[in-house]
Amino acid sequence: MAQPALAVPLRTERFDLIPLGGWQAASLTWHHWVCDPQMHEPLLITPKHRRRLRWWRRMLKGYGHKRIVHTITPHGAAAPIGLHQYALRPWRTAGLLIALHDRDWWGKDVVLEVRRAMIGHIFESGQADRIETMVLARNVSSIYTYRRLGFTHAGTAHRAVELPDGSGGADIVTFEMLRENWQQEGTT
Numbered sequence: 001m002a003q004p005a006l007a008v009p010l011r012t013e014r015f016d017l018i019p020l021g022g023w024q025a026a027s028l029t030w031h032h033w034v035c036d037p038q039m040h041e042p043l044l045i046t047p048k049h050r051r052r053l054r055w056w057r058r059m060l061k062g063y064g065h066k067r068i069v070h071t072i073t074p075h076g077a078a079a080p081i082g083l084h085q086y087a088l089r090p091w092r093t094a095g096l097l098i099a100l101h102d103r104d105w106w107g108k109d110v111v112l113e114v115r116r117a118m119i120g121h122i123f124e125s126g127q128a129d130r131i132e133t134m135v136l137a138r139n140v141s142s143i144y145t146y147r148r149l150g151f152t153h154a155g156t157a158h159r160a161v162e163l164p165d166g167s168g169g170a171d172i173v174t175f176e177m178l179r180e181n182w183q184q185e186g187t188t
Contacts, residue, residue: 003064003065003066003088003127005125005126005127006019006064006065006067006068006086006088006127007019007064007068008121008125009070010070010117010118010121011117012113012114012116012117013113014074014075014110014113015072015073015074015075015110015113015114016071016073016074016075017070017071017072017073017084017114017117017118018070018071018073018080019068019069019070020068020069020070020071022059022060022063022064023060024069025059025063025068025069025083025085026055026056026059026060026063028069028071028080028083029055029059029069029083029085030052030055030056030059032082032083032099032101033045033083033099033101034049034050034052034055036101039099039101040164040165041136041163041164041165042099042135042136042139042142043097043099044136044161044164045164046162046164047164047166062087066087066088066089067085067086067087067088068085068086068087069083069084069085070083070084070085070118071083072084072098072100072110072114081100081101081102081104081105081110082098082099082100082101082102082105082110082114083098083099083101084096084097084098084114084118085097085098086118086122088127088128089132091130092127092128092129092130093128093129093130093131093132094122094127094128094130094131094132095131095132095133096115096118096131096133097133098111098114098115107141111142111145112145112148112149115145115149116149119131119149119177119182120182123179123182123183128179129178129179130176130177130178130179131151131176131177132154132174132175132176133146133151133174133175133176134172134173134174134175135172135173135175136161136170136171136172136173137156137170137171137172137173138170138171143173143175146175149177150177150181150182150185151175151176151177152175152176152177152181153173153174153175154174154175154176155173155174156171156172156173156174157171157172157174158171159171160172
């Protein structure tokens with residue numbers, strides 16, 4: 001059964017977050033994430049994920065029911081600068097994933113602004129009581145962003161994933177945000 005609350009367009013101070021259909025999401029994530037080698041490490045895209053059919057199956061499975069991808073488009077612009085995915089997981093948990101393919105927007109707090117809107121929407125819509133996200137331990141900018149948003153460190157898995165370039169294992173840091181913590185952050 002489709003989750004209508006997943007496919008809601010959102011608006012932030014600078015951006016429109018437009019939900020995509022399944023085929024559009026598979027196509028755009030393939031083009032902007034898988035076909036861009038600079039996205040492989042931050043998104044943990046390994047050689048097995050780089051097979052087109054495998055990627056499309058992965059993206060389309062549960063699309064609209066448990067997962068949605070939004071474009072991140074500046075107000076008044078035609079082309080998106082990035083994509084944001086969130087997925088519903090077991091026991092009222094949501095997972096987040098974001099990547100900006102337009103390098104001109106890197107370092108301009110886009111992720112912070114988009115994540116605030118998404119987190120607020122997820123908690124307000126009642127879809128989840130917990131948001132979890134994982135990041136490579138050496139991705140300092142992402143860790144800084146999660147800290148600024150009020151996420152707490154839930155754990156570190158040492159040498160938990162193989163780096164996409166095959167150069168060895170990497171540590172993964174897990175962050176979480178509980179509904180009550182988000183509501184508390186909003187009132188302070």
